Amino acid sequence: MARATEPERRLLAVYTGGTIGMRSERGVLIPGRGLADVLRTLPMFHDEEHARACDLPEDTLVLPPASPEQRVIYTVLECQPLFDSSDMTITEWVQIAQIIERHYEQYHGFVVIHGTDTMAFAASVLSFVLENLQKTVVLTGAQVPIHALWNDGRENLLGALLMAGQYVIPEVCLFFQNQLFRGNRVTKVDARRFAAFCSPNLPPLAIVGPDVTINQELVRKVRGMERLVVHSSMEHDVGLLRLYPGIPAALVRAFLQHPLKGVVMETFGSGNGPTKPDLLQELRAATERGLLIVNCTHCLQGAVTSDYAAGMAMAGAGIVSGFDMTSEAALAKLSYVLGQPGLSLEGRKELLARDLRGEMTLPAVDERRPSLQRSVLGHGVAQLLRQSQGADAVRDTLMPSLACAGARAGDLEALQALVELGSDLSLEDCSGQTPLHAAARGGHVEVLAMLLQRGVNVNARDQDGLTPLLLAVRGRHQGVIELLRAAGACLSPEELEDTGTELCRLASRGDCEGLRAWWQAGADLGRPGYDGRSALLIAEAAGDLEVVTVLQSLQGGVGAQALGPATP
Numbered sequence: 001m002a003r004a005t006e007p008e009r010r011l012l013a014v015y016t017g018g019t020i021g022m023r024s025e026r027g028v029l030i031p032g033r034g035l036a037d038v039l040r041t042l043p044m045f046h047d048e049e050h051a052r053a054c055d056l057p058e059d060t061l062v063l064p065p066a067s068p069e070q071r072v073i074y075t076v077l078e079c080q081p082l083f084d085s086s087d088m089t090i091t092e093w094v095q096i097a098q099i100i101e102r103h104y105e106q107y108h109g110f111v112v113i114h115g116t117d118t119m120a121f122a123a124s125v126l127s128f129v130l131e132n133l134q135k136t137v138v139l140t141g142a143q144v145p146i147h148a149l150w151n152d153g154r155e156n157l158l159g160a161l162l163m164a165g166q167y168v169i170p171e172v173c174l175f176f177q178n179q180l181f182r183g184n185r186v187t188k189v190d191a192r193r194f195a196a197f198c199s200p201n202l203p204p205l206a207i208v209g210p211d212v213t214i215n216q217e218l219v220r221k222v223r224g225m226e227r228l229v230v231h232s233s234m235e236h237d238v239g240l241l242r243l244y245p246g247i248p249a250a251l252v253r254a255f256l257q258h259p260l261k262g263v264v265m266e267t268f269g270s271g272n273g274p275t276k277p278d279l280l281q282e283l284r285a286a287t288e289r290g291l292l293i294v295n296c297t298h299c300l301q302g303a304v305t306s307d308y309a310a311g312m313a314m315a316g317a318g319i320v321s322g323f324d325m326t327s328e329a330a331l332a333k334l335s336y337v338l339g340q341p342g343l344s345l346e347g348r349k350e351l352l353a354r355d356l357r358g359e360m361t362l363p364a365v366d367e368r369r370p371s372l373q374r375s376v377l378g379h380g381v382a383q384l385l386r387q388s389q390g391a392d393a394v395r396d397t398l399m400p401s402l403a404c405a406g407a408r409a410g411d412l413e414a415l416q417a418l419v420e421l422g423s424d425l426s427l428e429d430c431s432g433q434t435p436l437h438a439a440a441r442g443g444h445v446e447v448l449a450m451l452l453q454r455g456v457n458v459n460a461r462d463q464d465g466l467t468p469l470l471l472a473v474r475g476r477h478q479g480v481i482e483l484l485r486a487a488g489a490c491l492s493p494e495e496l497e498d499t500g501t502e503l504c505r506l507a508s509r510g511d512c513e514g515l516r517a518w519w520q521a522g523a524d525l526g527r528p529g530y531d532g533r534s535a536l537l538i539a540e541a542a543g544d545l546e547v548v549t550v551l552q553s554l555q556g557g558v559g560a561q562a563l564g565p566a567t568p
């Protein structure tokens with residue numbers, strides 16, 4: 001974040017409504033006009049003498065000097081109509097972005113004066129609509145009107161004007177109670193107290209006290225000098241569904257209907273949901289017909305992880321992880337991603353899984369396990385693809401193969417590098433295998449969890465019709481099988497067809513591990529081989545007591561089948 005050096009900093013303050021300017025009418029608060037007139041009468045907001053000496057236009061206000069060498073001059077643009085922010089929608093937020101676009105060259109920074117009730121949604125939407133921001137945009141408002149004797153509006157507005165006036169923070173921010181937050185990280189947590197907002201998963205970008213303390217390393221850097229892009233085509237048909245214990249599948253089905261195109265699903269804890277088959281079936285059916293669902297925790301703090309089978313079941317139903325995004329940010333991101341023209345479903349999922357505006361923290365690559373091959377591959381991949389910039393065809397051809405190579409090597413870092421470069425991790429390489437196949441074959445649980453969280457198809461088939469689950473069974477990768485099953489993976493009918501013979505072969509070799517892997521994957525261990533005999537009969541005939549015991553205990557106990565059907 002750079003301290004602005006211009007002696008005169010011009011700001012546009014867009015006044016959209018909210019409590020800050022409200023007046024009481026018949027005992028209730030309604031939006032009030034003429035905020036600039038109120039500010040003009042308050043010396044902390046307007047230095048009349050300086051304005052007159054400089055012959056500033058009528059509609060222009062000037063703050064008293066915060067430093068001897070700099071003045072912040074601002075114009076209030078009052079919207080028509082003014083809103084209680086409860087009435088605002090994506091349409092109004094896009095209009096605010098368009099106002100900023102129209103005045104972008106004229107002003108050094110922007111303040112948006114907004115109601116607090118939906119300010120977190122507004123800040124999130126604006127952060128996606130405004131791409132390549134090089135100037136500061138700060139939203140603010142109040143819990144108590146500015147003309148009340150004791151209020152928070154004055155401090156908040158003054159702070160917002162000073163932050164936008166004195167610093168170049170190329171982001172959409174929210175200033176409240178002496179803290180400057182990243183806009184798409186906040187949520188409203190108090191309906192009454194002055195400390196109305198918090199940013200649960202990212203510390204404030206700046207704190208204002210006797211001095212201004214700036215969290216330099218958190219502030220986003222301007223990349224290049226690309227022009228501001230305003231993405232006005234946001235999708236409006238997005239929704240928010242909060243799961244609760246015992247939520248009926250029928251209710252979920254009713255919610256997920258047309259015209260909805262994207263849903264933020266608030267789940268329990270670290271992204272877990274009920275694993276009732278009928279509910280999972282509804283979710284899977286919805287994602288299979290192209291509905292985008294993002295998993296966000298309803299906890300205030302923390303992230304969606306791959307720690308629980310109940311969470312992996314969500315991933316297996318095709319739901320994309322929102323990691324530590326707030327629901328507000330996730331809803332705005334969905335609207336943005338769905339509004340992008342010409343993208344495939346997979347392309348949209350990839351965009352969702354990427355950190356686009358600092359809205360989410362992607363899980364860190366495990367640095368505690370250094371491996372020369374890992375870091376070299378990750379580094380090499382990133383370099384190679386960066387060098388081929390512009391040659392899109394080369395990148396598009398290389399990426400799926402590199403992603404599979406990375407997944408096969410268990411190289412999370414390489415995959416992250418590819419994601420950052422825009423790779424779609426669900427694409428097939430030349431042999432028709434997806435990175436999920438490669439990770440399953442290599443037995444890489446971490447990579448597998450990462451891919452599942454990105455919403456890749458858990459039952460993808462390669463050119464030979466093989467699923468990742470079958471490759472994991474062949475490799476006897478227990479952890480991988482477990483994760484895939486929890487995510488809803490099933491062996492295909494073709495894969496199950498010859499299981500009997502394969503089981504007999506394993507029994508005759510005394511391969512208990514192999515038998516266990518098939519059992520874990522949901523196969524019926526009693527299935528007969530080509531000659532009608534089962535694996536157990538073969539083991540008994542061979543007098544292999546160990547295999548007999550294993551088969552009896554696996555077939556007798558609660559089988560892996562209890563997790564779900566063996567066939568899709």
Ligand SMILES: NC(=O)C[C@H](N)C(=O)O
Pocket residue numbers: 017018019020083084085086114115116117118141142143144
């Ligand atoms: N404090 C506020 O601004 C609340 C008001 N209802 C609004 O959001 O417009």
